[in-house]
Amino acid sequence: xxxxxxxxxxxxxxxxxxxxxxxxxxxxxxxxxxxxxxxxxxxxxxxxxxxxxxxxxxxxxxxxxxxxxxxxxxxxxxxxxxxxxxxxxxxxxxxxxxxxxxxxxxxxxxxxxxxxxxxxxxxxxxxxxxxxxxxxxxxxxxxxxxxxxxxxxxxxxxxxxxxxxxxxxxxxxxxxxxxxxxxxxxxxxxxxxxxxxxxxxxxxxxxxxxxxxxxxxxxxxxxxxxxxxxxxxxxxxxxxxxx
Numbered sequence: 515x516x517x518x519x520x521x522x523x524x525x526x527x528x529x530x531x532x533x534x535x536x537x538x539x540x541x542x543x544x545x546x547x548x549x550x551x552x553x554x555x556x557x558x559x560x561x562x563x564x565x566x567x568x569x570x571x572x573x574x575x576x577x578x579x580x581x582x583x584x585x586x587x588x589x590x591x592x593x594x595x596x597x598x599x600x601x602x603x604x605x606x607x608x609x610x611x612x613x614x615x616x617x618x619x620x621x622x623x624x625x626x627x628x629x630x631x632x633x634x635x636x637x638x639x640x641x642x643x644x645x646x647x648x649x650x651x652x653x654x655x656x657x658x659x660x661x662x663x664x665x666x667x668x669x670x671x672x673x674x675x676x677x678x679x680x681x682x683x684x685x686x687x688x689x690x691x692x693x694x695x696x697x698x699x700x701x702x703x704x705x706x707x708x709x710x711x712x713x714x715x716x717x718x719x720x721x722x723x724x725x726x727x728x729x730x731x732x733x734x735x736x737x738x739x740x741x742x743x744x745x746x747x748x749x750x751x752x753x754x755x756x757x
Contacts, residue, residue, distance in 0.1 A: 516542040516565055516674070516706065521574035521584075523560055523729075534560050536729040538574070542722075544673065545704040547697070549711055549720035556726040558710045559678055565708060566599050566676045567591045579673055596621065600667030602696075604679035606659040608651040608666075614638060614658075615647040618665045630669070637665040641695060657688030664695050675699065677709040681716060693719060 523535040535557045542548055552558045563569040564576055567583045576584045579598050583591060595601075608617045615634055622630035638647050641661040651659050660680065667675060677696065681689035693716060700707040709720065717723055725733035 515544050515577075515579065516540075516708070517575075517577040518565070519575040519577075521561075521564060521571040521576060523557075523564065523569070524572050534729055535564070535571075538729075538731060540724070540731065540734070542706060542708065544579075544706055545700070547700050547707040547709070547719075547721045549709050549717040549723050550726065551711060551717055551723060552726035557729040558726050561726065562676055562678055562708065562710050566601055567595050568601075596670070598672055598674055600670070600672040600675045602660070602663050602667050602675070602677040602680045604682040606651070606656075606663045606683075608659055608662060610651050613648050613650055614643060614654065614662045617651070617662055618669055620666060621670045634665065634669055637668055638662070641665050642691075655688075656683055657685070657691065660684060660688070660692050661695070664692065668699060671703070672705070674706045674708070677707070679710055679712070681711070681713060689713075689716070 518538055518540050521535060521538045522533075524531050524533045526532075538561060550558045550561060560569070564571055565578070567576075567578065567586070571584055574584065575582065578594060581594055581598075583594055586594065609620070612620070615638065618634040618638060619630055622634075635644075635647065638644060641664055643658060643661055643665070646654060646658060651662070654662065660683075664680075675696065680696070681692055684692060696707060696709070697719065699705050709716070711717055721736065723733070723735050724731055
């Protein structure tokens, strides 16, 4: 479960403070697939970075699978990320000097023996890259690189997956393949999936859609519900989802 309470984020630009997120509060139950939408500059990638512990809020609280991450030191945050989060980026973020297999093994710090190796090989097979394990990123297509990134995100069985525009650089065929793999993980493993997207087709596959505007939640809808302006609805819906 992810809990956010009155999270704010700003940056100081000389004497001027630039507000990016303005008091975000929400609860994401374990196993839910949430799509976060909004125009460029709405704060959606910043919110995802805070949820993933890649950045810290200026104010507010963030709880990740029972751990308060908003006041952790960087080494403690890194440990939480390593255990609890798989992250998928739009630009793949593969190490160019490592093979596909070595990239997937990175969460194991390149331990190429034992369960880590066999698991990485199995996952690359599951994403359709059994014959490409020894290829370097430059030898792979964009879709293949993103599937390597998915296998890397899956390899430690994190309870939470976060993806920032994972289909943004892909054609429609590869985009659907990537989404199918993410959804399969969500459904088969009960993995929480939080995904930032601008693609209505991708968002339409989510169980819940959160829309940001100017750093605030303006819509928060579950299947079958009408979008409504943010007036605390995201808290009510989360409580209903939790029973």
